[in-house]
Amino acid sequence: MREATGPEATAVPESMRRSVEAFLFREARLADEHAYGEWEALWTDDALYWVPAADDTDPMAHMSVIHDNRRRIMTRIKQLETGKRLAQAPPSRLRRMIANVEIAAPVDGADFEVQANFVVYEARESGTRSWAGRVTYRLRPHNGEWLLSYKKVDLVDRPWNLPTLAFLI
């Protein structure tokens, strides 16, 4: 069996948990509502947005569904902002749930690692489907707020055929 990959069970101060969850919920809402500029502003300059295509892969050596550095995040957002990214024109109607939030013990000088489960409902004229999985976030404090330096989305159904995934997951 594979080893569990979650953060060590830890008790972070309740105020920090609330602050982290508020950030995750906001990131989710901005993605759901196609608030592209505000969503892009959440990222650090050295950000990485990664949706692996398989278990245990190295994104520098294997195919990924998404493997965006900061520059490609910007390109993705600019393309969406044209309004002519046909796979998102019209945009999908989206709402997602974030749950089972686990926060790793803070390590000095490192970004905070947080994991959570998610379900997104994506409704389009052609039909409605759900996407589900677990997200690993890395958060960095900046001027009293959080910035996102890393978001890895592990889709439960990635070993098999996937339809178009053109919204911000």
Next chain:
Amino acid sequence: MRGQEPNAGCGTWQPSCNLFSVRKWIQPEYPKGCQVDAHHIDALIEPTRVHGSLYTDPEIFAAELETIWYQTWVYVGHESEVPAANDYVRKNIGPQDVIMVRGADGVVRLMLNRCSHRGNKVCTEASGNSGTFQCPYHGWNFRTTGELIGYPYPEGYGGRGQLDLGLAQVSRVDSHEGFMFGSLSPDGPTLTEHLGDAAGELTRLTKLSPTGELDLSTGWLRHSAKANWKFIHENETDGYHPQFVHGSIFSVADSGIGALYSENSTAVTRDLGNGHSENDLRPEFRRLGQPLGWFGTTADRLPDYVAAMQTRHGDATDEILIEGAPHVMIFPNLFVAEISIFVLQPLAVDHTVQHVTAVQFKGAPDINKRMLQQCIGSVGPAGLLLADDSEMYERNQIGVGQRSPEWLDIRRGIDRETTDEHGHLIGGATDETGMRAFWSHYRELMTHA
């Protein structure tokens, strides 16, 4: 043929419409009473237009499986995916589940993933290395050559070694430049005959490798579209759509691709015969005259790769690096788009999966890294290019369900085609020469014209 419910085609699949015996890989006989016959298909394909029911009729799809997918050469996998003895990967020929495995003898075989006892899957992992395939249902055990090794409680069969029940092999297997093709028919043209001049395009791709070999082992994205496979096939060398479908990305990322498919482009669309077609972009790359210009970079950015190419190709290096990689659709399912390899898998009349991976050259880590990341950005479910193509296939599929106009137009550029020095028809960069190449061969196969 119309006058019924949209999408209904010529009716639901009836047992009496069992077109061909699956056991006999013979030229199909269309039985009486079934509306899908050679005359029916013939009436749906004209030089400048094709009928919408070709994309929606489940009986035509069933006939295509038997007449095209289970007869002609179909691309299955690349030898580099199974480098060592007993390496295997799960592949497909349309809906058929195919195991590609390198036997202990080093020979790569293609076998159907179906136990000879009760039909269960003998291989459930996507890939791996194993000396045997054991069926989980009753423990029958097969070698990687397909031979039945044994079965539990052999007394029930009169002892060991009494059954000659190996896994079904794909009838014919052949390869070109490591690209493995299979045909489920024991008879028919050879792979060399089938590929014709398209073979040279695969050779052109491998010439870009400093070792002369590809390594397609970075894994595959599996992008599912609710669309008929022919919409995807036709789109691959349609030079008319990029400015529109990909206008959003061209406008924000200056890749230079857009200009290749403009009305002023000197690129050509070529009918390579046997349903194969290409967008030959070399005229534009030669005009640019810049080694690696086809890849949007310059030789000084990839010094190790260029040095290795010079060692192998000497004075010919610049020309090879200027002309770049092909953009070729090999009938019916292999599409090479410069740095990406696509494999089409039809699953139903309105459902196709595009499997896609990055082109990687053995012994070229610097360019491989960039090709992989560029490929990831472009293709698959979230690709900055392919997500939009896929949206178009799906809207086309819905569109042809509408009752009229019943036909799709494929005439673009037909009056300005010329013949090149090899006797191939060529059209302009944005002309529908590739689609007409497809339909001409399709018609030949489906009607034995």
